[in-house]
Amino acid sequence: MLKSFFTLIAASLLLVQTAGAAETVKLALIDPLTGPMAGAGQPALEHLKFEAKRINANGGIAGKQLEIVGLDNKVNPQESLVQLQKAIDGGIQYVTQGNGSSVASALIGAVEKHNQRNPGKEVMYLNYAAVDPSFTNERCSYWHFRFDANADMKMNALTSYIAENKDIKKVYLINQDYSFGHAVSEAAREMLKEKRPDIEIVGNDFHPLAKVKDFTPYISKIQSSGADAVISGNWGQDITLLVKAAAEFGLDAPFYTYYGASSGVVTQLGDKGVDRIYQINEYYGDFEDEEMAKRQVNMYKETGWDFYYLRLSTLLDMFKKAADKAGSTDPVAVAKAMEGLSLETTTGEVVMRAEDHQIQLPMFISVMQDDMEYGAEGTDYNFHKVARIDRDDVTLPTTCRMRRPK
Amino acid sequence: MLELVIFSTLNGVLYGLLLFMLSSGLTLIFSMMGVLNFAHASFYMLGAYFAYTLGMYTGFWPALILAPLLVGALGSLVERFGLRRVHANGHVAELLFTFGLAYVIDELVQMVWGTVAVAYREPSYMREPLFTLFGTDYSIFRGVVILISILMFIALWYLLKKTRVGMMIRAALTHGEMVGHLGHNVPRLFMGVFGFGCALAALAGVIGGPLLATEPGMAATLGPIVFVVVVVGGMGSLQGAFYASLLIGLLQTFFVAIDASLADVFNALGANLDPYGEVGRISLATLAPMTPFILLVLILIFRPRGLMGELEP
Numbered sequence: 001m002l003k004s005f006f007t008l009i010a011a012s013l014l015l016v017q018t019a020g021a022a023e024t025v026k027l028a029l030i031d032p033l034t035g036p037m038a039g040a041g042q043p044a045l046e047h048l049k050f051e052a053k054r055i056n057a058n059g060g061i062a063g064k065q066l067e068i069v070g071l072d073n074k075v076n077p078q079e080s081l082v083q084l085q086k087a088i089d090g091g092i093q094y095v096t097q098g099n100g101s102s103v104a105s106a107l108i109g110a111v112e113k114h115n116q117r118n119p120g121k122e123v124m125y126l127n128y129a130a131v132d133p134s135f136t137n138e139r140c141s142y143w144h145f146r147f148d149a150n151a152d153m154k155m156n157a158l159t160s161y162i163a164e165n166k167d168i169k170k171v172y173l174i175n176q177d178y179s180f181g182h183a184v185s186e187a188a189r190e191m192l193k194e195k196r197p198d199i200e201i202v203g204n205d206f207h208p209l210a211k212v213k214d215f216t217p218y219i220s221k222i223q224s225s226g227a228d229a230v231i232s233g234n235w236g237q238d239i240t241l242l243v244k245a246a247a248e249f250g251l252d253a254p255f256y257t258y259y260g261a262s263s264g265v266v267t268q269l270g271d272k273g274v275d276r277i278y279q280i281n282e283y284y285g286d287f288e289d290e291e292m293a294k295r296q297v298n299m300y301k302e303t304g305w306d307f308y309y310l311r312l313s314t315l316l317d318m319f320k321k322a323a324d325k326a327g328s329t330d331p332v333a334v335a336k337a338m339e340g341l342s343l344e345t346t347t348g349e350v351v352m353r354a355e356d357h358q359i360q361l362p363m364f365i366s367v368m369q370d371d372m373e374y375g376a377e378g379t380d381y382n383f384h385k386v387a388r389i390d391r392d393d394v395t396l397p398t399t400c401r402m403r404r405p406k
Numbered sequence: 407m408l409e410l411v412i413f414s415t416l417n418g419v420l421y422g423l424l425l426f427m428l429s430s431g432l433t434l435i436f437s438m439m440g441v442l443n444f445a446h447a448s449f450y451m452l453g454a455y456f457a458y459t460l461g462m463y464t465g466f467w468p469a470l471i472l473a474p475l476l477v478g479a480l481g482s483l484v485e486r487f488g489l490r491r492v493h494a495n496g497h498v499a500e501l502l503f504t505f506g507l508a509y510v511i512d513e514l515v516q517m518v519w520g521t522v523a524v525a526y527r528e529p530s531y532m533r534e535p536l537f538t539l540f541g542t543d544y545s546i547f548r549g550v551v552i553l554i555s556i557l558m559f560i561a562l563w564y565l566l567k568k569t570r571v572g573m574m575i576r577a578a579l580t581h582g583e584m585v586g587h588l589g590h591n592v593p594r595l596f597m598g599v600f601g602f603g604c605a606l607a608a609l610a611g612v613i614g615g616p617l618l619a620t621e622p623g624m625a626a627t628l629g630p631i632v633f634v635v636v637v638v639g640g641m642g643s644l645q646g647a648f649y650a651s652l653l654i655g656l657l658q659t660f661f662v663a664i665d666a667s668l669a670d671v672f673n674a675l676g677a678n679l680d681p682y683g684e685v686g687r688i689s690l691a692t693l694a695p696m697t698p699f700i701l702l703v704l705i706l707i708f709r710p711r712g713l714m715g716e717l718e719p
Contacts, residue, residue: 034521036623042522177692203665211695213618213627214421217662220413223542237523241619249413250535250543267525272533 025064025329027052027094027126027319028087030080030107033072036210037236039263040099043305044128045070047312048096050299055316062323066316075099075210077106084110088123093331096315098129098148099236100209101180105132108141115143115405124331128315131258132180133187136358140400143331145338145357147315149282151180151233151258153396155187157363157389158256158280162229163195170202172227172253174218176238177206184233184258202227210237215245222246227253235259240268247272254278254367261285261308266368266381273368273381282347283310284366285382287374289346296374306376314350314359318343332405348391356400363389409540414663415656420548422655423555424617427610428628429635429647430562431603437579437642438599440497441489444504447629448511449604452477453611454620455519458526466529470554474608481604485597508625516622523621551613558609559648566644575599579642634698638705640715649713654698661694668693 029048031041048068055066071087073080080103087095097107107125115122125144127135131151135144149157162168173188175181185204192199202225205218212218222230230253234242239259246255247269260279269277287293287307296307319334322341326333339354350361366383376382432446456473457466464472484507492503528547535543566572578585578595586592611624618624635654639646669679669686679686693700705712 034516034622036523036619036621038521039523205691206689207662208692208695211627213624214417216417217414217659217694220410220417220542221663221665223413223540224407224410237619237621240523248533248543248545250538250541252541264523264525268527270530 023064024067025061025094025323026067026069026090026092027096028069028071028083028092030071030073030083030087030095030097030103031099032075032236033070035074037075037099039240040236040259041072043263044098044309044312046303046305047299047307047309048316050295050303051313051316055320058320061320062327062329064329066320073097073103075103077103081106081110084123088114088121093121093123093329094126094319095123096126096128098127100178101130101132101135101183102178102209104130104135105139105179108135108139108144111143112141122331122335124335126315126319128309128311130180132183134179134183136356137399140356140398140402142357142402142404143335145335145352145359147311147318147359149361149363149394150358150396151183152187153394154258154280154363155184155191156396157394158231158365159188159191159195160389160393161280161365161387162192162199162231162256165229168196168199168228170200170225170227170229172203172205172222172225172230173201174203174205174207174222174230174232174234174242176209176234178209181206181209181233184231188231207238212238213241215242216249218242219245219249219251222253223249223251229253229256231256233258235262237264240264243273243277244268247276252276256280260368261366261376261383263305263308263377266376266379269368270379270381271370274370275367277368277383278365278386279367279383280363280365281383282314282361282363283308284364284385285372285374285376286366286385292346293374300378308376310345310347311359314343314345314361317345318350318352350391353398355402356398357402358398360391360395362391363394365389409542410663412539413542413544414659416544416548418656418659419652420552420617420655421659422652423552423559424610424614425628425631425635425655426648426651427555427558428607428614429632429639429651430644431606432632433636433639433642433644433647434575435600435603436636438575438582439489439596441500441504442633443600443603444501444629445484445507445511446504446603446607447625447632448508449477449481449607450611450614450628451515451622451625452480452511453608454526454615454624455515455524455611456608457612457615458519458524458620461526466532470609470612473612474605477608477611478601478605482597482601484604485600489600490593490597508629512622512625519622521622523619526615526620528616547616551617554609554613558606562606562644571598631698634702638701638712640712643712643714646712646714654701657697657701658694661697662691664690666690 029045032038033041052066052068071083073083111123111125127146129148133150133152173185175185239262254276256278260277287296299307322334322337323329326337342351348362353360364385365387366385369384371380372382435443453473456476457469460469460472492499532547533545536546536549537544635650639650668688669681672679
């Protein structure tokens with residue numbers, strides 16, 4: 001209670017202080033910056049700040065300097081709404097968030113309502129990681145843009161890869177008990193049934209979000225189920241502790257994860273993670289591109305965090321491209337320019353689909369390896385690319401019927 | 407099935423012993439001074455962080471001794487210069503004092519070690535398997551943790567039952583004033599017990615840090631459960647705390663392990679619950695983190711003095 005009160009005061013002071021500067025455009029990151037999930041929010045904040053410097057050196061956003069403001073929500077939807085209000089009161093018109101579809105759901109509703117009631121003061125919500133498929137399907141919103149593949153797209157790619165491995169006969173699902181975790185589990189069951197009807201789902205567990213510190217009971221259960229592979233959409237501490245417990249008990253089944261390369265995994269697992277932890281993501285840890293390798297080295301040196309969120313760089317680059325195209329930083333103009341916008345990235349061309357504001361991009365499956373040229377977290381381990389899934393194979397149709405402002 | 411039972415039991419006992427190490431100090435302090443120390447879990451957290459930092463210079467084993475000693479000394483100082491002064495204003499003031507202290511320690515830890523988990527791990531040779539059963543490894547470290555917990559339990563029992571200091575503590579539990587009249591320095595005894603309790607919590611932190619996670623939220627996660635242990639075991643009863651710790655450890659582990667829903671359980675007991683209804687389909691595994699608190703409520707309703715307690719709370 002007390003702590004959130006103080007962060008509120010600190011945040012409002014910060015907003016008041018910076019509100020005066022004229023030629024800046026501010027982007028607020030509303031994410032967990034303290035608590036058990038801070039390991040997911042802190043690197044995102046540092047990544048944004050690191051990349052903002054590059055954007056600013058290249059002329060900024062439509063000529064204005066980009067400024068990143070971090071607001072701590074502790075993965076709590078109510079707290080996020082308070083932070084959103086703080087941001088809006090401070091004149092911020094761009095917010096980004098990624099950790100927790102529960103939070104994203106609250107933000108979409110609040111932004112939609114705000115924009116309806118305050119024409120001329122619109123707010124744009126750039127989602128970099130909340131991947132509940134409904135946000136770009138039945139619940140799609142004009143002011144929401146998603147820069148990460150949604151849970152179904154990721155599962156589509158992941159199950160295609162698993163389906164090719166004939167050694168996998170039994171699969172265990174373990175996920176967080178909220179909308180996103182259930183979406184992952186449902187997609188996995190449906191898609192595996194379609195692509196490999198012979199695969200048996202030997203377990204389907206849900207555990208509370210960010211509450212479990214000791215995953216050993218779950219690991220015993222997986223072990224005794226005889227699973228050949230585990231699929232998990234866990235993120236933050238829930239993935240770190242899950243694979244740590246698995247490694248400790250010598251569980252041989254590989255983990256096919258959404259966020260296996262989250263901060264802390266490499267350090268906690270060491271050699272026990274090699275060839276065991278797979279990840280489906282928009283990037284991987286090889287850094288063959290010289291420019292990306294330079295950013296990884298510099299960012300780790302400057303901030304102590306790895307260059308992990310390529311999609312945050314994409315987000316900022318597309319933000320810049322849309323604003324430059326519109327010649328304005330007014331969200332109405334930027335949102336319009338963002339629809340259907342394409343960008344050449346290090347992994348290929350990505351497109352912000354106008355229909356549902358879901359980015360279309362190539363995805364990669366990577367596995368943890370030793371002796372990598374660019375190690376993560378100061379080690380020699382990182383995630384090596386094993387498969388590329390092209391944009392056209394990742395894409396899925398949408399049921400979105402977008403309501404656009406007149 | 408057998409492997410699941412064996413490993414769940416091992417894990418449950420391990421978790422239970424860790425809980426006992428934490429709650430033994432709390433229940434000692436409570437029975438002696440009447441103070442429910444809200445900051446107890448914060449000392450557990452300090453133990454883990456101290457061991458992490460010390461371990462970088464001294465290695466794991468010296469840190470295992472040094473960190474609890476340091477935290478114990480810190481606890482004694484808190485008692486001597488904080489709690490003792492507040493004591494004059496009654497129990498509510500003491501409660502508020504420890505409550506505030508918990509927040510102060512929380513914030514300090516975040517300032518010094520950051521808001522993200524630190525990479526505190528057991529030495530690499532202890533990650534090797536102690537034995538392998540049905541293809542599951544049981545690491546040396548887990549064996550060491552069980553051993554340390556049992557040794558601590560024996561040492562504590564010996565201290566309280568067989569030594570002169572233990573006699574004084576036991577006497578002061580029930581007849582504090584009389585012990586004072588006999589010429590013993592009761593305030594110093596209080597300071598010692600408080601420091602000792604904190605040191606035990608820190609010891610739990612040193613071994614619990616690598617086992618769970620060393621992060622600023624670790625006190626807030628275990629804190630409430632430790633209180634449940636003390637209440638379920640019976641306020642002030644060490645033996646009760648021991649049984650309650652093991653009970654909670656095993657309950658939580660087995661709830662995860664058993665693949666059944668609420669409907670399965672109630673219908674087996676003769677009730678008629680819709681297995682696909684909102685309530686009936688809840689699985690026992692999702693209830694696992696709630697079990698300590700369900701137990702707390704049940705105990706308070708049906709046996710308010712706890713398993714082994716002598717006093718009504």
